[in-house]
Amino acid sequence: MSTRSIPPFRADHVGSLLRPRFLLDARDQHARGAIDAAALRKVEDRAITEAVKFQEDIGLKSITDGEFRRTYFHLDFLRHLGGVATDDPKLVVGEDGKEHLLPPGIRVVDKVRHVRDIQRADFEYLSSQVSAGHTPKVSIPSPTMLHFRGGRAGINAQAYPELEPDFYEDVAKAYGQELHSLYEAGCRYVQMDDTNLAYLCDQHMREAARTRGDDPNELPHRYAKFINRVVAYKPKDMVLSMHLCRGNFKSTYAAEGNYEPVAEALLSEMHLDAYFMEYDDDRSGDFRPLRFLPANKIVVLGLVTTKFSPLESKDDLKRRIDEASKYAPLEQLALSPQCGFSSTVHGNKISVDDERAKLRLVVEVARDVWGDA
Template identity: 30%
Template sequence: MSQPLLFPTTVVGSMPRPLFVKELFDEFHEGKVSDAERQRLLDESVPLAIALQETAGVDIVSDGEWRRFSYVGVISDVASGFTRGLSGEKRDGKYWHTVTGEVTPGNADVLAEHARFAIAHSSRPVKVALPSPYLLSVRMWDETVSKNVYPTREDFARAIVPILRAQVTALADAGVHTVQLDDPHLCLFVDPEVRKTFADADREAMHCASLINDVFQGMNGIVRAVHLCRRNKGRQGWVGEGSYDRIMDPLRALDVDQLMMEFTIPAAGDMRCLRDLPAHFRIGLGCVDCRGEVIDSPETIVERVEKAMEHVAKERLVLAPDCGFAPGNAADIPLDEAYAKLRNMARAAHVLRERHG
């Protein structure tokens, strides 16, 4: 039996969306392009995102999330009960989904269908990311319009769990390698300023972890991953600051296989915290900056990974950027920049295999 690949490389999820993809969504929302035409054009476009990753040398790829308006709003593609509109001053005039009715399953197979398309157009294993229940509850529950259906944010979060479980099952059946729950808000509990806004921040973080466990409970045949980040503001940087030590208890409580963690930004703190994670976790080590203009050299990436190896076994490490390159529909990172960063990550993995294999 062949040995598992050392230092496999992956992406967190999204790739930068070219202008034509952004404008395609704008024209669809304005009623200028039909859904059938949008899907046809996306079928022509998504293989480019996959080919870019494969050419860069990435081992586990995504479809770039080019079919999604945003990584949060994708829930409205698989469930009903949401109202979409311009939120005005509250959300800086951006489109936003809010839960205004009972959440019921929609097209349970839509994301699995997208995954099958990606698998058919890739020679590599495919991963798919979903928003976590807690993330959705923070972003989509509004006390003024949601409480008549879901009296509390927690009520809405628990209502969304079976919707997400059905998606995970469908993705596993489709042959997806990794299903990842994105939960930046769990990571924000590292920040003292964020923690001050909760009566019991530790309880809230543990609630967040329990929702993730509820989604993944009993799921087999996939790598179950959780992505932790401090909010990705693109060129503007990040939001939460502080060491992962503050959320070590909820992290240890997670029943998952892999944690995707950021470490290239100074706000992430020291890698020593990796020692405190259970040995069964594989670490998706954020070793490539995805926000700034600087393209990390392979040598810089190697140094970061070798620093992590001081605290965790090399067999547990997966190389990745800190976050997706374009989690929001307004992100504006150049596609060639993302390619160069992924290419250097793959080159770094080759050096590490030669040196430590």
């Protein structure tokens, strides 16, 4: 079985890593005004340098900065787009006695535009630390987040009396400018993190979309056209992938359901290069939706959970890869954890040793299945 010299690699990962204690302490000091932004960035630099070595030592080829400069995977990007306003999420204790993250407010208050390079400086530092033979990867939130959370009501009617085509085109152009900024800095691998398509697999979330005035059967196809507008702006030799996320806060989740309601729009209609799909437990259903995967795309199977400590069995992972290969050729599959280990600064309820073991397991199983060195 052949190896892959371009991303996504047979053994890959979503990107976020558990923050080290010294970084969390520095963030607290900065919040209290004890250190300035420049001092915090130096601490972040140190943490990222260590995270790069951590990933390379495990054997990963795609290397991220662990999202160490972010508090939330999405807000720390979206709030830098012109015309976008965000509110921080709130932590609440639910009826189950567990902490839950109430979704943040994300509103379009004016024409959406790219007013500054958002990730370029962060990528440049990451790239400077990555060894030859490895590929630095940047993750950014999906543009669908600017629509799904609030629907029509969350988008200023004066700025956008009609959403089609101006809203979708403005957002796509802004994303395209960010992708070109990253490309000029040397970036060739970008991942868009998307909760919304996965949420549209959940019956409760589908009903919530209806109450906002959207048709959950139509939305996946509309979002496919939306994503394709972004793809039309990207540099031709940049790999653009999408991670499907069902929620990842302190080892909890927000949605469940088989991919079937979105599979055709996701896999067949979107002009993306690859998809990271969560498949770590029964919440994601079976592999039949992979039958829509065209011959020129890759699905990275998120079979290893980042939410809980117990290590998966190699034999079980290989069996599940074999099951998936009944619907998509093995050549078009790869392996990763189902999500990041710390989509928010809080992190999942798992240790750094567990994180290391999970990532090493991904590398070892991929080597056994596909022969990657």
